[in-house]
Amino acid sequence: MKRELFITRFIFVLAILLTVNLANAQKKAKAPFSVKNKTVKVFLTAQNTNYRLTQMETLHFVDKPQPVETEVAVFVDPSKTFQTMVGIGGALTDASAEVFYKLPKDKQKELLTAYYDKNSGIGYTLARTSIQSSDFSSASYTYMKDNDAALKTFSIDHDMKYRVPFIKEVLKAAGGKLTLFASPWSPPAWMKTNNDMLHGGRLKPEYYQSWANVYVKFVRAYEKQGIPIWGLTVQNEPMATQTWESCIYTAEDEHTFIKNFIGPTLHNSGLGNVKLMMWDHNRDLIYQRASTVLEDPEAAKYVWGVAFHWYETWTGAGMNFEGERRVAESFPNKPMMLTEGCAENFDASKMDTWNRGEKYGESLVNDFNAGTVGWTDWNILLDERGGPNHVGNFCFAPVHADTKTGALTYTNSYYYLGHFSKFIRPGAKRIVSSPSRDFLLSTAYVNPDGKIAVVVMNKTDKDIDYFLWLKGKAAKTTSPAHSIATLIIE
Numbered sequence: 001m002k003r004e005l006f007i008t009r010f011i012f013v014l015a016i017l018l019t020v021n022l023a024n025a026q027k028k029a030k031a032p033f034s035v036k037n038k039t040v041k042v043f044l045t046a047q048n049t050n051y052r053l054t055q056m057e058t059l060h061f062v063d064k065p066q067p068v069e070t071e072v073a074v075f076v077d078p079s080k081t082f083q084t085m086v087g088i089g090g091a092l093t094d095a096s097a098e099v100f101y102k103l104p105k106d107k108q109k110e111l112l113t114a115y116y117d118k119n120s121g122i123g124y125t126l127a128r129t130s131i132q133s134s135d136f137s138s139a140s141y142t143y144m145k146d147n148d149a150a151l152k153t154f155s156i157d158h159d160m161k162y163r164v165p166f167i168k169e170v171l172k173a174a175g176g177k178l179t180l181f182a183s184p185w186s187p188p189a190w191m192k193t194n195n196d197m198l199h200g201g202r203l204k205p206e207y208y209q210s211w212a213n214v215y216v217k218f219v220r221a222y223e224k225q226g227i228p229i230w231g232l233t234v235q236n237e238p239m240a241t242q243t244w245e246s247c248i249y250t251a252e253d254e255h256t257f258i259k260n261f262i263g264p265t266l267h268n269s270g271l272g273n274v275k276l277m278m279w280d281h282n283r284d285l286i287y288q289r290a291s292t293v294l295e296d297p298e299a300a301k302y303v304w305g306v307a308f309h310w311y312e313t314w315t316g317a318g319m320n321f322e323g324e325r326r327v328a329e330s331f332p333n334k335p336m337m338l339t340e341g342c343a344e345n346f347d348a349s350k351m352d353t354w355n356r357g358e359k360y361g362e363s364l365v366n367d368f369n370a371g372t373v374g375w376t377d378w379n380i381l382l383d384e385r386g387g388p389n390h391v392g393n394f395c396f397a398p399v400h401a402d403t404k405t406g407a408l409t410y411t412n413s414y415y416y417l418g419h420f421s422k423f424i425r426p427g428a429k430r431i432v433s434s435p436s437r438d439f440l441l442s443t444a445y446v447n448p449d450g451k452i453a454v455v456v457m458n459k460t461d462k463d464i465d466y467f468l469w470l471k472g473k474a475a476k477t478t479s480p481a482h483s484i485a486t487l488i489i490e
Helices: 002-029 094-100 105-116 157-161 163-173 205-224 251-268 283-294 311-315 321-330 354-370 412-421
Strands: 039-046 054-060 073-084 087-091 126-131 179-184 231-233 275-282 305-309 336-340 372-379 399-401 408-410 429-435 440-446 452-458 464-470 473-479 483-489
Touching (some): 073 372, 105 399, 126 372, 321 336, 336 354, 354 372, 354 429, 412 483
Parallel strands (some): 126 179
Antiparallel strands (some): 039 483
16 A cells, blocks of 8 residues: 555656646747847958958847838748758769869869868858769760660769769868769660750650669769768759750659659668659749649659759749749648759859859748758859860859969859858758848848858848847848848857
8 A cells, every 4th residue: 555655656746747847848948039148240242342251240139129111120030940951052063073183282172171161161061963974074974885774884983083082072071971962964875765865855664664773873882982872863954955965754754753663763772761852953843843743642752852943044934933932832841952053154254243143142042931941053163164064055153263273263153152051051940031121132040059140132232221130129230232141140
C-alpha cells in the first residue's frame, strides 16, 4: 500500500513538473520579438559611388507606435516565418574551370575567397554543375562510347582535367561543405531521335533506363572523387530547342521518366537521399509542368522540388513571379529553387551597366518572397569574351577574367548577389518584410544565430527616406537612388 501511495505521489509530482516546464517553454516560444538593446548595421552598394557592400552607419531604434501615411516604412515581423533557406551560389561549369586555370595562383586564390569566404567574400554555399557537356564547355562530349547502352565505357575522364579539380578547390574554399547539384543538357546523340546532342530532339523510349542509369553512374563517380552530389535536375530547359546541347521533354514525358525510370532507379540504387528536381526551365510554364507531375502521387514521391530559370523575357512572358506563387500555394511541400539566371549577349563595353545588378536584385527579392528556398546564378567566372562557349552563346558573369593579364573584373551583379548570400545563411527562415511603397523592394530573414537580415532595394532615380519598423519601434535611414542595402539587426 505504501509503495502504491509513493508511486502515485511520484507520478503526481512528475506531472506538475512537466506541466510547469511545458508552460515555461510555451511562454518562451511565444515571447514577442524585442529590439531592446539591438542596433542595425547597414551595408550598402549604390550607383555613382564607391560603396560596394560597404558598412555604413549604425542605426538605433526609437519608439514609433504608429507610422503615418505620408512616411515611407519597411515593416518587418519576425513572428511570422516561412520557408527555410537552402543556399545561394553559382554554377561551376567547364567554362569557369577552364578560365580559372588560366589565372595566376594569386588570382585563383582571390576569386575563391571573393566567392566562398563568408567574412572576406560573399559566402556562396550552393553550386550547380553539368552532367556531360553544356554550351559553356569548349566542345560537346559524353561519358560513354556510341551505342553503349550497358554503360560499360562510362568514364568522367573529361571532367578530371579541369572541372573536378576546380570543384575540389571550391569545396576547400567553402570550408569543406557545398550544396552541389547537377543537370544534364543532353543525352548522347545515339540515344536521341535527332541523332544530335544539339538542336533539341527527344530521348528515345528504348533508352529511358540507360539514361536513368547515367545519373547514378555520375553521382557515384563524383562521390569517388570526394565530391558529394546533393541533388539532380531531370533535364536542363526541357522545352527549348537550342543550337547547343538540348533535349525536349513534354510534361507527360517528364512525368513518365520520373515515375517509371529516374525516380525508381535512384531509389533502388541507394540514392533516394539525392534531391530530385523537376522542370529546370522558365517561370512561364512552371505551373503546368508542376501540376502535371505532382498531381500523381506515384511520380510526386520521387520529386523533392521544382527548379526554374529566369529567361522569360525572350519569350515575351516577363519575369512572371505569379507562376512561382501558384506552385508554392498548390504544392507547399515541394520546395522551389532558381537554378539558372544570367545576362545574355555579352558586350565588354556594357560591363558596368547598372540595371544588370538590379535585375538580379529584383529576381532574388521576388523569388524569395514567392517561396523559393535557393538561388543559383549561372557561370561564376567567364573570360574577357564571355566564354569559352562552343556555339558562341557568350554571356555575362558576376566576375570576368582577362586571360591575357590575369585581371579580375567584379561587376555590380557580384555585389547585388552578395547582399543576399553574405548575410542570409543556410537554415535562415524568411520573415515578413513589407514596404509601404512599391518603389522599394524588400525581403527579410532571421538567421540561425538570431540575427535578422533585411534587404532593401531602390530602383528609382531618387533617394528615399524610410523607417525600418518592428513592433512599435523604428530606425530611420535613407535608400539612395539605384542602390541595394542589407540591414543587420543584432
